[in-house]
Amino acid sequence: MTFIDLNFYFFSALLLxxxxxxxxxxxxxxxxLWLVLSFFSCAALWxxxxxxxxxxxxxxxxxxxxxxxxxxxVMMLDINIEEMxxxxxxxxxxxxxxALILAAQMIWVVxxxxxxxxxxxxxxxxxxxxxxxxxxxxxxxxxxTEYVLPxxxxxxxxxxxxxxxxxxxxxxxxxxxxxxxxKQIQVKRDDRLxxxxxxxxxxx
Amino acid sequence: xxxxxxPVLIFMAVGLIVGFVLLTMGGFMLAPHKPDxxxxxxxxxxxxxxxxxxxKFDVRYYLVAILFxxxxxxxxxxxxxxxxxxxxxxFGVLSMGIFLGVLVIGFIYEWKKGALEWE
Numbered sequence: 054m055t056f057i058d059l060n061f062y063f064f065s066a067l068l069l070x071x072x073x074x075x076x077x078x079x080x081x082x083x084x085x086l087w088l089v090l091s092f093f094s095c096a097a098l099w100x101x102x103x104x105x106x107x108x109x110x111x112x113x114x115x116x117x118x119x120x121x122x123x124x125x126x127v128m129m130l131d132i133n134i135e136e137m138x139x140x141x142x143x144x145x146x147x148x149x150x151x152a153l154i155l156a157a158q159m160i161w162v163v164x165x166x167x168x169x170x171x172x173x174x175x176x177x178x179x180x181x182x183x184x185x186x187x188x189x190x191x192x193x194x195x196x197x198t199e200y201v202l203p204x205x206x207x208x209x210x211x212x213x214x215x216x217x218x219x220x221x222x223x224x225x226x227x228x229x230x231x232x233x234x235x236k237q238i239q240v241k242r243d244d245r246l247x248x249x250x251x252x253x254x255x256x257x
Numbered sequence: 258x259x260x261x262x263x264p265v266l267i268f269m270a271v272g273l274i275v276g277f278v279l280l281t282m283g284g285f286m287l288a289p290h291k292p293d294x295x296x297x298x299x300x301x302x303x304x305x306x307x308x309x310x311x312x313k314f315d316v317r318y319y320l321v322a323i324l325f326x327x328x329x330x331x332x333x334x335x336x337x338x339x340x341x342x343x344x345x346x347x348f349g350v351l352s353m354g355i356f357l358g359v360l361v362i363g364f365i366y367e368w369k370k371g372a373l374e375w376e
Contacts, residue, residue, distance in 0.1 A: 057259060060266070103258050110333050118329050122322040182258045193337030197349040204352060207334070208359040211327050215363035218323040219372045222316045 061101050068094040081127045089120045103182060106189040320372055331360050 071094060074087035092115045099108035160166070196204055338345075338353050367373060 100262055101259065105258070105262075106337060114326070114329055114333060118326050122326070126319075184258065184260050186258045187340070188258065189337045190341055193341035194344055197338055197341070197345050197352045201348075201352045204334075205355055205359070208356040211330060212359050212363040214327055215324065215360075215367055218320055218327075219367055219370055222320040222323075223370060223372050224316065225371075 057101060061098065064094045064097040064101070067091075068098065082124065085120060085124045085127050088123075089116055092116050092120065103186075103188055105187075106192050317375070324367060324372065327363075328360075331357075 068091050071087045071091035075084050075091065078084050078087060092111060096108040096111040096116075099105075099111065334356065335353075338349065342349060
């Protein structure tokens with residue numbers, strides 16, 4: 054077993070343990086922290102596959118942005134933990150069914166009965182590259198030229214996400230009062246002030 | 258390529274060891290550990306806590322968060338593009354131009370819609 058294999062087994066074990074921690078811990082904050090650890094070990098596994106850009110993006114986007122936002126919400130939101138644990142028995146059959154289907158799919162792909170994708174020569178063993186090899190460069194070379202259509206589709210998907218997020222969550226409050234400085238500055242004397250001519254009151 | 262990441266691995270290992278050693282030394286071995294009821298109670302400037310720290314969130318917080326993540330992803334797409342810009346030439350510039358153009362449409366939409374204003 055080489056040093057790389059040792060790292061692979063270490064980070065895989067860490068990933069499995071962290072994933073178990075996500076679903077097993079009672080406190081949602083602990084679950085979120087376990088999820089951060091599992092993202093980290095997953096990024097380490099991707100690095101071992103020489104997908105350095107993807108690994109670092111996983112840390113940057115998921116750990117840096119998504120999980121921190123998650124954690125903020127989970128910490129501050131009023132979640133009644135007792136209330137959440139009530140439905141366990143009710144949802145157990147559905148959860149077990151989904152888990153069974155997932156396990157069957159994985160066994161079908163990897164195991165002995167399914168299609169022989171693992172015998173495919175191109176999937177057997179990744180070629181190890183030297184110190185000056187840049188995976189990011191290789192990715193960039195094909196992503197913007199050969200795979201330009203999926204790349205543009207990604208932008209469309211992000212656009213759809215923007216529109217969907219806005220239309221789902223944007224609520225205008227009717228009763229908020231706020232200032233418009235430009236209108237305040239542009240106001241003329243005549244808009245505000247009215248001089249009323251009156252006769253002087255005579256003394257009785 | 259992996260040898261470039263050996264320092265990162267060593268850094269992680271050292272960080273883990275330092276964290277473990279300091280916490281076990283400080284928390285369990287060296288420090289006196291005599292908890293009592295007053296020490297374990299929540300402290301808020303001397304009086305009892307008024308309310309739970311958990312509360313309802315304005316949904317607009319999620320909106321800002323989601324929009325941030327979307328543009329974060331856009332930046333992530335820019336990094337490999339910037340590295341190989343000399344190799345992919347005008348075609349790469351144009352494809353990134355379309356990509357950014359589509360997202361700028363989304364940006365204008367959210368700006369005009371007022372999603373970035375907090376009121």
